[in-house]
Structures are given as structure tokens and as C-alpha cells.
Amino acid sequence: MRAEISFSAEGTALTAFRDALRQANVRCRHQVVKNGVFYAAVPPQQFCTVRALAERHGIALTVLKKRGLRFHLLPYRKRFGILPGLLLGALLLYWSSAYVRSIEIYGNETVSDAEVLTALESLGISRGTPIREIAFTASERRMRLAIGEIDWIAMRHVGGRLIVEMTENRAAPEMYDDHVPTNVTAAYDAQITSVSVLGGQAVCKRGDVVRKGDLLISGAVTDSRGTQRFYHGDGIVTGVYQADFEQEQPFVTELAVSGEAKTAQLLEVFGRRFSLSPGFSPPAGDFVYTEESHPLTLLGHTLPFTRIACQYTQRQTALTVWSEEEAVGLLRESAARWEQNFHSGDRILARSESISRSDLGISLKFHYVFEGVIGKTSEIFVKLS
Amino acid sequence: MNLPFSDDRIELCGNTDVFFDRCRRLLECSDMLVQLEIRGHSVAVWGRGLTASDYADGRLHVQGQIAAVEFDGGL
Numbered sequence: 001m002r003a004e005i006s007f008s009a010e011g012t013a014l015t016a017f018r019d020a021l022r023q024a025n026v027r028c029r030h031q032v033v034k035n036g037v038f039y040a041a042v043p044p045q046q047f048c049t050v051r052a053l054a055e056r057h058g059i060a061l062t063v064l065k066k067r068g069l070r071f072h073l074l075p076y077r078k079r080f081g082i083l084p085g086l087l088l089g090a091l092l093l094y095w096s097s098a099y100v101r102s103i104e105i106y107g108n109e110t111v112s113d114a115e116v117l118t119a120l121e122s123l124g125i126s127r128g129t130p131i132r133e134i135a136f137t138a139s140e141r142r143m144r145l146a147i148g149e150i151d152w153i154a155m156r157h158v159g160g161r162l163i164v165e166m167t168e169n170r171a172a173p174e175m176y177d178d179h180v181p182t183n184v185t186a187a188y189d190a191q192i193t194s195v196s197v198l199g200g201q202a203v204c205k206r207g208d209v210v211r212k213g214d215l216l217i218s219g220a221v222t223d224s225r226g227t228q229r230f231y232h233g234d235g236i237v238t239g240v241y242q243a244d245f246e247q248e249q250p251f252v253t254e255l256a257v258s259g260e261a262k263t264a265q266l267l268e269v270f271g272r273r274f275s276l277s278p279g280f281s282p283p284a285g286d287f288v289y290t291e292e293s294h295p296l297t298l299l300g301h302t303l304p305f306t307r308i309a310c311q312y313t314q315r316q317t318a319l320t321v322w323s324e325e326e327a328v329g330l331l332r333e334s335a336a337r338w339e340q341n342f343h344s345g346d347r348i349l350a351r352s353e354s355i356s357r358s359d360l361g362i363s364l365k366f367h368y369v370f371e372g373v374i375g376k377t378s379e380i381f382v383k384l385s
Numbered sequence: 386m387n388l389p390f391s392d393d394r395i396e397l398c399g400n401t402d403v404f405f406d407r408c409r410r411l412l413e414c415s416d417m418l419v420q421l422e423i424r425g426h427s428v429a430v431w432g433r434g435l436t437a438s439d440y441a442d443g444r445l446h447v448q449g450q451i452a453a454v455e456f457d458g459g460l
Contacts, residue, residue: 030436
């Protein structure tokens with residue numbers, strides 16, 4: 001925008017004034033005379049000449065308009081905060097895009113975020129790392145070596161955000177090898193209730209009583225000519241068997257409990273942390289440390305500042321005294337968990353419990369009669385010629 | 386009678402701009418008439434919404450809707 005001062009001039013010697021302007025080589029633009037008033041516009045540096053000539057010729061000069069950047073900025077010349085503010089803003093903008101402000105990970109399913117962050121940290125990439133120091137291509141290669149599950153990885157940055165995109169390896173399903181010679185043997189002492197042979201030759205039948213380790217389905221078959229062949233013995237053999245669950249619950253136990261909790265606030269700026277809780281000291285002894293990050297926002301935009309709430313919870317132990325009913329309840333809960341974990345597919349035919357008390361605690365013994373699968377596969381180690 | 390002048394260039398762009406190479410005086414400058422003097426000759430530019438702008442070395446630029454350019458009072 002060209003700087004210009006528009007003015008109007010009135011007086012009796014207007015023609016002489018205009019001639020004087022021309023002779024003084026004043027670059028007068030948009031000259032026009034309307035109703036005896038002379039209007040024109042001159043560059044600001046020539047306005048002093050115009051004023052002097054106007055005074056000499058007895059012309060009344062009126063400034064109509066000042067145009068140009070300098071006239072816009074003039075009112076702000078004493079605002080001394082503007083320049084430092086602009087510099088500070090530019091510096092902040094530079095900082096927020098020159099350093100890793102946050103790391104975003106996409107595409108990971110089995111590999112956890114923490115695993116990826118740890119691997120990145122081992123490569124020297126974490127929050128606060130200058131972006132110019134990151135060798136993206138080399139880091140991608142090293143990340144693939146560091147985490148075997150990564151099939152493809154790409155790293156890029158958008159301002160101060162480091163974006164890590166990856167796809168993971170899809171493991172092929174495990175092959176079911178049905179060519180290995182195997183037997184099916186009894187896992188418990190049991191009475192057989194059903195036999196279903198899928199491979200090999202059954203050597204037991206329904207109603208038989210077997211001991212633990214007895215052969216149920218044989219993978220080694222000898223034909224009528226005496227030749228022995230090996231097969232993959234496979235099948236489902238169910239039976240009725242007994243099992244016991246025994247556990248003791250003392251009346252007094254030492255349990256870990258949470259003690260005093262202290263919270264400290266930190267401010268994280270470009271990976272550097274500053275305490276917002278002056279004079280804070282973590283609790284003495286053992287404690288559990290947890291922290292929560294709260295990124296600060298302004299008008300819905302995330303700022304490169306994060307408030308971190310750090311919680312220190314003291315670890316303590318407390319002696320807990322159980323009544324007889326409570327102890328029995330705990331033991332029954334344990335038995336229920338054992339049933340669920342180890343015999344969820346079995347049918348419970350009978351269950352009996354016996355409780356024995358002592359000065360120190362209670363012992364509970366459950367006696368079960370289950371009906372379920374009793375056969376387990378065991379490989380035959382033979383040298384085939 | 387004034388002698389004709391041929392050394393000074395007067396450039397007319399359409400009917401909106403006239404450029405004079407050397408103008409000695411600006412005699413009249415209204416939105417209807419801009420009259421100037423070149424080497425003793427009077428040149429009048431008639432039109433509507435006329436303005437004149439000075440440049441270095443006596444050059445002059447007349448802007449507006451130009452209707453006629455007259456030399457020495459016309460015919």
C-alpha cells in the first residue's frame with residue numbers, strides 16, 4: 001500500500017500554489033478543483049514542502065486522509081509489549097513444532113503402546129526430543145528389529161506430534177499334526193463311561209476300570225502277519241473319576257493394604273517437568289507410584305503443556321483376623337474357582353466336604369466325583385526304519 | 386500563431402488515460418476540464434471525473450472519462 005496524504009487547499013492564490021507545486025517537483029496525484037477547492041494527494045515525505053508552499057501563498061491546507069502502513073502502525077508505536085509478544089509467539093511456535101510434543105501410535109493390536117514407547121525411547125525418541133535429530137527411515141528399520149511383531153511401520157511428524165503407524169504380523173495358525181504316532185492314556189483312575197475312537201485301536205471298553213497311565217487307545221497296531229504299524233491314536237474317552245481339593249485358611253493373615261496417599265502436580269513442557277507442588281516430598285518406605293496426564297487445552301486446541309498428577313500410595317500390611325464363617329467362606333470361594341478353572345467341562349456327580357479345625361486355622365477338604373474326559377494324548381517315541 | 390510542437394509525446398490510452406511527457410503549467414483542473422500548457426500551447430482535456438497526477442520531470446497523467454482533447458482552444 002503506497003503511503004499518501006490527501007489534502008484540500010483553499011485560498012485566492014490557488015493557481016500560483018499549483019504552479020509552485022509543479023516547480024518544486026512535488027508529485028501530486030489525483031488533482032482536481034471542485035467549487036474553488038483544490039484536492040490532491042502527495043507522498044508523506046513531500047507534505048512538508050506542500051505545507052511550506054501553502055504558507056507562502058496564503059493557502060489554507062486541510063489534511064483529509066492519511067493512507068499507508070506507517071499511519072496504521074503509528075498509534076501502536078508506544079506499545080512496547082508488541083515486539084516481545086511477537087518474538088515470544090514465534091519462539092513458542094518454533095518450539096512446539098521443533099520438538100516432539102506427543103507421540104501417537106496407530107495400528108497396534110497385540111503390541112502395547114507402552115512397548116512401542118519403550119522401544120522408541122531406546123532409540124532416543126521420546127517427548128522433548130528435537131525433531132531434526134530423528135532419523136526417520138533408520139528409526140523405522142530399527143523399530144522393526146526391536147519389536148518382532150511389527151510387519152510395517154511408518155513414522156512422520158505433524159508439527160510437534162510424532163505419528164507412528166504400523167501393521168502387525170499375522171501369525172499363521174498352528175498346524176495340527178495328525179501324523180505323529182500317539183497313544184491315548186488315562187489321566188485318572190476311573191471307570192470308563194464312553195469311548196469314541198478317531199484314530200488307532202481302542203484297548204478298553206465302556207464299563208472297564210482303568211488306573212492312571214493305563215493305555216486307552218493304542219497308536220501301535222500289529223496286524224495278523226505280525227507287522228507293527230504306528231498311527232496317530234486319537235479319540236475321546238470319558239469316565240467317572242474322583243478328585244480332591246484341600247486348602248487351609250489361617251485365622252490371622254497379613255494382607256497388603258494401601259496406606260497414606262500423597263499427590264504432587266507437575267507441569268510438563270516439551271518433555272521437561274517442572275514441579276507445581278513446592279516442598280513436596282514422597283512418603284517414606286515402599287510406595288506405589290501412579291501418574292495421570294492431563295493435556296492443557298485452549299479453546300478446544302491442545303497446548304504443548306501437560307499437567308501431570310503424580311500419586312504416591314504407601315504400601316502397608318495389616319493383620320486381618322477371620323472368623324470361622326469367613327474362613328470357610330473364603331475356602332469355598334477357592335474351591336469354586338478350582339472347579340471353574342480345572343473341571344469346567346466335567347459333570348459333578350457328587351461332592352462332599354469335611355472341615356477340620358485347629359488353633360491356627362481351618363482346613364477344608366472337598367471330595368468330588370466327576371464325569372468327564374479322562375484320556376490324554378502321549379507321543380510314542382519310536383525309531384522308524 | 387504558435388508554431389506546432391512535435392518533440393513532446395502525448396499518449397492516449399483508450400478514453401480513460403492521457404499521459405503528457407512535459408507539462409509546464411496546469412492551468413485548469415476541474416473534474417470536467419484539465420487544461421495545461423506545453424511549450425506555449427494550451428492543451429485542454431474535456432471529460433467527466435477527471436483528475437491530474439504529477440510525476441517527475443514535468444510529466445502529467447490525466448485520468449477519467451475523456452471526451453475530447455483540444456489544442457490551443459480548438460477550431
